[in-house]
Amino acid sequence: MPAAEPGTAAISIRGVVKRFGPITAVDGLDLEVPSGVCFGLLGPNGAGKSTTMRMLTAQSLADEGEIAVLGYPMPKDSKQARLEMGVVPQLDNLDVELTCRQILAVFAWLYRVPRAEHEQAIDRALRIANLVSRADTIVRDLSGGMRRRLLVARGLIHQPRLVLLDEPTVGLDPQVRQELWSLIDGLREAGTTVLMSTHYIEEAERLADTVAVMSAGRIIAQGTPGELVRAHAGEQVLEVYGTPTQLEQITERAAGAGWSSRRSGPALAILRAETLDGEAPDGVMRPANLEDAFVALTGEDIE
């Protein structure tokens, strides 16, 4: 991986606030994404992730605070920043009437790829997205997974050094998700800076070097997945099974003893189980994971 230029963050967000009428979608956000990493923005639906993504392309304008992307102040130099980054949106906004090749050709123009290199850039993007055999298929006839890969290819047509991925695998089945994960991993391997928003914990855990947990419009924790787990869920988790009544009693007992716990399906999960000595109820010990940390941090149940 090429060394990032010291002191230069790919993305820098300071004190950003964004309101929509009475709703404050982003509420004093501070975020620094260093160059050359895959950075995961993890948060429940409605945490302000997509609004943040839109502000990074100046498609949404912050009410307060400062944003710089690749060193360019936003929104003043946003067009220059957009020239040097790629964007993969959450919602499919492909032209359903066009073929893969036609769509990539349009974006080769929009991203100012020199005319003589169009053909090459299109072929390259098709190969990255594994769509060579579908080059001349109309988008309407592509599967959901192929369409998503085409969205990624479209955002990479100009070999950007920063890529924004907004919920890249939302609504995809597990196998297609795996394909996209290897694609994103390939980007990071090649040294591209990736900012990926997701509400899938597994996605952040598998792909991101650094994860920032976003809730109610601000970052509430940040670190490597391992650091976050240790800091907010400890080493071990004790899962206690029982009838709803039993679980309720244990929940009360846990609260009384000051143990942090959460309901996890049919069980009660007691975090930092390694610190319980002797007094613990019967249950199954397992290593803590990012999901435990996420729920402890956001108080949100996961899907």
Add this chain to the structure above:
Amino acid sequence: MSSDAPTVRPPAAGEPSAGVRRIGRLEPAALFGVMSRDIAIFGRNWPSTTFSSIVQPTVYLLAFGLGLGTLIARVGHVDYVQYVATGVVATAVLFSSAFPGMFNTFIRWQFQRTYDAILAAPVDVEELVTAEVLWISARASVYGLAPLLVGLAFGLEPEVGMLLVVPIGFVTGFGFACFGVAIAAVAKTIDNFSYITSAVLTPLFLVAGTFFPISKAKNEGLWVAAQFNPLYHCVELVRNATFGDLGPADLYHAGVLVGFGLLMWRLAVSQLGRRLID
């Protein structure tokens, strides 16, 4: 995955970095990129687009020219059929610019979200609107020739000045396409367009001197109203060019059309910008 994963350009500190070009305003590559999309789509659906843009004015021409033509032989020194054939040019331009301006904009922005995708690339709202409207007006200027071709079949004399119909149609179409974009930007739903169609566009094309001479109307108010109707100026220009009657008054007509186009252009950019960037 593939070994073609992207390679990284040398990281830059941000300010106009070495090796990366500085981007400007209204860049041809951005305009052409947006238009290349329109052209690719047109390549698929040109038969339906062309059919509606040509058949509708032709029907007007035949109905009025031949129907009403049995009652009215001439207007001034011109056969009534030819009078209508030249007038309907403006109608053809209006229909093939204002409607795409309204509907395409609304559909691409609200339903297909195409504009969101384009604005995530180094393209701004001004380039997006300008490119879309240039394409629509180029198309409209060609469709505007259809009534003249029908007119030729009814004895309209070919005249070199007829070639001016293309630039006249282009400027008129530009203004009305921009008008359509501005309307799409303020419309709440696609049904709102029916207000514009019945209350604005229909009167505009009926009181433009298409079917009867405005100057001969008994009501003077009609003549005054027509001065504010860009379509009236388009009709006058087309007629004067086609019948070889161009004179100083046509500078006034052309001036109004250019002014209308510029005004609507700025309006379209600001209105759509207000909605696309939140």
